Amino acid sequence: MASDIQTWVRVAAFVGGGIAMGVGAIGAAVGEGYSAACANSAISRNPKSAGEIFKAMLVGQAIAESAAIFALVIAMLLLFSKFPTDSYVMVAVLLSAGICMGLGAIGSGIGSGFPTGAACIGISRQPGIGKRLTTNMLIGSAVCQTPSIFSMVVSFILLFTDFSQQPLLPTFAALVGAGLSAGLGSIGPSLGGGLVAQAGCEGIARQPTRSTALTNIMLLGQAVSQTTAVYGLLISFILLFKGVPDSPAIAPAAALLAAGICMGFAAIGPGIGEGYVGQKAVDAMARNEDVTAVITRTMLVGQAVTESTGIYGMVIALVLIFVV
Amino acid sequence: MEELGRIHQLIVPMFGYKVVFNLETIVMTWIVITILTLFGTLAARKRNMIPHAIQVIGELFIAQFGGLVKDALDDDEMAKKYTPLICSLFLFLMLSNWLGIIPRLEEPTKDLNTPLGLGVLGFFIAHYAGIKAKGIKDYLLGYCEPFFFMMPLNVVGELAKVVSISFRLFGNIMGGSIIIMVVSYLTYSVLLPPFLNLFFGMFVGTIQAFVFTMLTIVYISVQVK
Numbered sequence: 013m014a015s016d017i018q019t020w021v022r023v024a025a026f027v028g029g030g031i032a033m034g035v036g037a038i039g040a041a042v043g044e045g046y047s048a049a050c051a052n053s054a055i056s057r058n059p060k061s062a063g064e065i066f067k068a069m070l071v072g073q074a075i076a077e078s079a080a081i082f083a084l085v086i087a088m089l090l091l092f093s094k095f096p097t098d099s100y101v102m103v104a105v106l107l108s109a110g111i112c113m114g115l116g117a118i119g120s121g122i123g124s125g126f127p128t129g130a131a132c133i134g135i136s137r138q139p140g141i142g143k144r145l146t147t148n149m150l151i152g153s154a155v156c157q158t159p160s161i162f163s164m165v166v167s168f169i170l171l172f173t174d175f176s177q178q179p180l181l182p183t184f185a186a187l188v189g190a191g192l193s194a195g196l197g198s199i200g201p202s203l204g205g206g207l208v209a210q211a212g213c214e215g216i217a218r219q220p221t222r223s224t225a226l227t228n229i230m231l232l233g234q235a236v237s238q239t240t241a242v243y244g245l246l247i248s249f250i251l252l253f254k255g256v257p258d259s260p261a262i263a264p265a266a267a268l269l270a271a272g273i274c275m276g277f278a279a280i281g282p283g284i285g286e287g288y289v290g291q292k293a294v295d296a297m298a299r300n301e302d303v304t305a306v307i308t309r310t311m312l313v314g315q316a317v318t319e320s321t322g323i324y325g326m327v328i329a330l331v332l333i334f335v336v
Numbered sequence: 337m338e339e340l341g342r343i344h345q346l347i348v349p350m351f352g353y354k355v356v357f358n359l360e361t362i363v364m365t366w367i368v369i370t371i372l373t374l375f376g377t378l379a380a381r382k383r384n385m386i387p388h389a390i391q392v393i394g395e396l397f398i399a400q401f402g403g404l405v406k407d408a409l410d411d412d413e414m415a416k417k418y419t420p421l422i423c424s425l426f427l428f429l430m431l432s433n434w435l436g437i438i439p440r441l442e443e444p445t446k447d448l449n450t451p452l453g454l455g456v457l458g459f460f461i462a463h464y465a466g467i468k469a470k471g472i473k474d475y476l477l478g479y480c481e482p483f484f485f486m487m488p489l490n491v492v493g494e495l496a497k498v499v500s501i502s503f504r505l506f507g508n509i510m511g512g513s514i515i516i517m518v519v520s521y522l523t524y525s526v527l528l529p530p531f532l533n534l535f536f537g538m539f540v541g542t543i544q545a546f547v548f549t550m551l552t553i554v555y556i557s558v559q560v561k
Contacts, residue, residue: 085518154540155547158504161511168514228404232554235547239500245507246499305410312558316493323493 017097024103028110029090032167035114036083043076043125043206050129054136061139065132068146072128075153079120079160086113086167099176104184108191109167112248115195115276116163119283123206124153130210134217141220148216148227152209155234159198159205159241166194166248179258185265186256189272190248193329196276197244204237204287211291215298222301229297229308233290236315240279240286240322247275247329254333264336271332278325285318361447368431368444372424397423404550408557414465418556421461425454426549429505433541436513437533443541445509448502451548455502458552459494466559475559501551508544512536 051069055062090110095102131149135142170191175183212230216223251272256264293311297304346357379394387395401423406415429445436443444450467475479490516536520529 082515085515085522088522089518150539151543154535154543158508161515162507165507165511165514168518225407228550231543231547232550235504235551238504239496242500242503242507243496245503305407308408309558309561312554320489320493323489323496326496327489327492 017100017102020100021095021097021102021106024106025090025093025095028106028108029087030110031107032083032090032110032114033087035111036080036087036117039118039121039123040077040080041121043121043123043128044073046122046125047072047076047128047132051132054132057133058136058139061135061142064139064142065135068131068135068142068149069128071146072124072131072149072153075150075157076121076124076128078157079117079124082160082164083113083117086110086164086171089171093171095171096174096176100180101175101178101183101187104187105170105175108187109170111188112163112170112191112195113167115192116160116166116198119199119202119206120157120160123156123202123204123209126206127152127156127209127213130213130217134213138217138220141216141223144220144223145213145216148223148230149209149213151227152205152212152230152234155231155238156202156205156209158238159202162241162245163194163198166190166245166252169252173252179256181260181262182256182258182265182268185269186251186254186272189269190251191272192269193244193251193272193275194248196273197247197279198241200280200283201238201241201287202283204283204285204290205234207284207287208233208237208290208294211294211298215294219298219301222298225301225304226294226298229304229311230290230294232308233286233293233311233315236312236319237283237286237290239319240282240325243322243326244275244279247271247326247333250330250333267332267336271329274332275325275329278322278329282319282322286315289314289318358447358449360442361444361450364435364442364444365432365450367441368428368435371431372427375427397427401426401549405553408553409560410557411560414469414560418465418553422549422553425458425552426545429454429545429548430542433509433545434537436509436516436541437537443509443513445505446513448506451502451505452498454548455498458501458555459498462552462555462559463494465556469560497555501548501555505544505548508540512540 047069051065054065058065086109090106095106127149131145134145138145170187175187208230212226215226215230219226251268256268289311293307296307346359348355348357375390376394378390380391382388383391398419402415402419405419405422406412409415409418432443432445432450435441436446463475466478470478479487481490512532513536516529516532519532523529
């Protein structure tokens with residue numbers, strides 16, 4: 013059995029491509045299913061606006077699909093591109109690119125489904141503001157895609173930067189850690205962003221006169237929910253570009269891998285939690301417009317406290333990279 | 337595909353250090369500044385009670401952002417002070433993000449230095465406003481909440497704000513331009529790229545410019561209160 017570098021690089025490309033598309037397909041399908049389900053119940057409630065609801069559903073599903081399309085692009089590149097086969101580091105590059113994009117697409121797909129569903133139900137309640145709702149839904153789901161765009165950036169940097177001159181042992185761990193940090197870190201924040209956008213669409217259907225203020229606060233809530241995905245991106249950039257010294261010892265390599273795992277997992281919870289905060293804040297604003305300022309402040313403080321565990325994760329990851 | 341991640345740099349040795357200029361970013365930033373200056377001059381020229389077309393656009397921006405800043409800061413005096421900053425920040429970012437639509441031009445925001453610089457600017461302005469509004473003692477005591485030993489984490493949290501605001505913009509714009517480049521390469525620039533430019537350049541670009549601006553206002557208002 014031949015086990016030269018070339019074989020292993022090809023193996024890694026196939027496995028990476030498989031993981032990218034397989035895992036990347038989970039989220040988009042769930043999100044699209046949710047939007048279609050909501051569209052059905054919306055049409056049964058208000059059959060007259062079936063056409064408009066159907067259109068909103070299709071547009072929303074197309075946005076939810078884009079995360080899976082990113083994964084498809086990465087998978088195709090992994091399967092059909094010719095990669096240099098002069099070093100074992102390439103194995104880590106290809107595996108990590110696949111894992112990063114696959115994991116990164118889960119959350120965005122599911123998250124984008126929430127606003128689409130809420131917009132469909134909203135149109136059935138308030139057929140007059142269909143256009144406004146669709147715009148808000150588009151904005152909300154586009155912001156949900158941010159984390160999956162981050163993981164795609166990391167995958168592309170992995171694929172198109174030349175790491176082959178770097179020493180195998182620490183680099184291997186750093187690259188896999190970078191992929192895990194950006195990929196895992198995307199799951200929670202995009203789910204949370206989806207929850208906020210859902211509340212935004214529901215709120216506009218409830219209070220069409222305050223749609224601009226609701227869209228603004230929705231954007232704010234989504235942006236803050238996605239902060240931990242940005243931390244994941246930051247840690248993975250540091251892991252990619254720090255330039256590790258050559259050492260045969262296994263402990264420094266393990267520290268780099270652990271930094272990626274630490275940041276990746278630490279980003280999941282705060283993303284979802286901050287999403288809950290934003291969701292209820294937007295909902296409350298749509299119900300009681302007199303207390304907007306207090307709600308915004310409470311939302312921001314609550315999200316900051318929720319985020320503190322994500323900051324612990326980032327601190328430990330930075331300690332693992334630079335101190336240990 | 338080879339141009340991915342390549343930056344044209346001018347490296348000038350100065351006092352024993354290497355000073356690096358990212359030429360493309362500087363040129364593109366100046367293009368944005370020129371367009372904005374032109375727009376501002378045209379909007380403010382021959383002001384009238386019955387406004388001309390460009391004056392209407394200018395007034396629209398100022399009224400919108402003036403309202404936003406006033407809502408966030410809850411204070412007329414301060415809102416008047418910070419509206420020009422917030423308004424020009426948004427216009428600069430929006431135009432920067434749109435610039436990539438034109439072939440051969442690039443978004444200055446695609447270079448991490450631009451968002452990071454604006455993030456640091458916002459950070460200092462927010463903290464200056466905080467010190468000015470609360471006084472230095474209350475400002476420093478704010479870090480010791482809820483307990484004194486939480487201070488290091490509060491400081492890290494403040495610094496993390498700069499990281500998160502700038503990397504969010506950078507990642508989105510960089511990601512959009514990579515997708516456009518790769519898809520153009522895969523489809524030989526047929527059919528798809530214009531739609532992607534519309535989505536990632538104009539739509540996502542505007543949203544992210546707005547998010548950056550909103551977060552800057554919010555950081556100021558959190559410090560002030």
